[in-house]
Amino acid sequence: MSSHSERNDRKRPSAQGRDFRSKSRNKNDFSRGQGDAKDWIWGTHAVEAALSNPLRPAPKRLLATPDRAKRLAPNLQSLACLQVMEGQEIAKQLPQGAVHQGLALKIDEPEALSIAEMGTPAKGLLVMLDQITDPQNIGAIFRSAAAFGATGVILQDRHAPVLSGVLAKTAVGAVDKVAHARVVNLSRALEELAELGWRAVALAGEAEQSLEAVLDDQATVLVLGSEGEGVRRLVAEHCDALGKIPMPGGFESLNVSAAAAIALYEASKVRSRDETGS
Secondary structure, X not given: OOOHHHHHOOOOOOOOOOEOOOOOOOOOOOOOOOOXXXXXXXXXXXXXXXXXXXXXXXXXXXXXXXXXXXXXXXXXXXXXXXXXXXXXXXXXXXXXXXXXXXXXEEOOOOOOEOHHHHHOOOOOEEEEEOOOOOHHHHHHHHHHHHHOOOOEEEEEOOXXXXXXXXXXXXXXXXXXXXXXXXXXXHHHHHHHHHHOOOEEEEEOOOOOOEHHHHOOOOOEEEEEXXXXXXXXXXXXXXXXXXXXXXXXXXXXXXXXXXXXHHHHHHHHHHHHHHHHOO
8 A cells, every 4th residue: 555645646656565556457358258247247156156145136147058057056947047058158148258167147236235234233344445446356355355254345336346247256256245335435434334333444554553563353444445546545534543564575565455365364363362362
């Protein structure tokens, strides 16, 4: 994450060893096929998780190869939207490069929770993403959130992609295992969460203390910043503490999804230590 001064002057280089930026990707990587990734999910784990999520609406189309169709649960084999076809025909329905593993699903994303629903009771760990836009990074963060026991991910309404396509494939089903909320204003969301009893900690390279030092066993919102800019000033001002990931190797940058995994691991260690009393 970049420092506050760097956010005001992008021409300045980031502080050495303290830049947790997401690497931008070619936005057209998954847009050249015949299909539209907006409401398609592909891959075994992602499709099965979506079909088992009660917060999803009814599926529109379920495509499966003959072999994969035989292995579907009986209730899925009887779906009216199921179409059995060869793998190459499934690929034609999807964006170029989509590795479907014999399964693809056209379905709307799961229902988003409100901040009040997500924040009540004030317990556990939430993740807030500040202008992170890369689908693969967000998918990887959802996967880490599920792995380390976070109960929800908070996204911006206007700047985050839909929970489908390459994002859902990267998350390997985690978008259907971790609840999400979409908000217009992150600062206001943090204010609402504070009123509910949550403590916000932002990952920031300019922080004076390590993330391990500022984390505790309180209900915590872990705030992660965007590609290049890090956590924005107004969002950071609504946080109770800033913490950094020490990098003794001196490497200048760390992908935001990798930084998120480390931060979530640190937060899970604190909670596990408190639960065991050690």
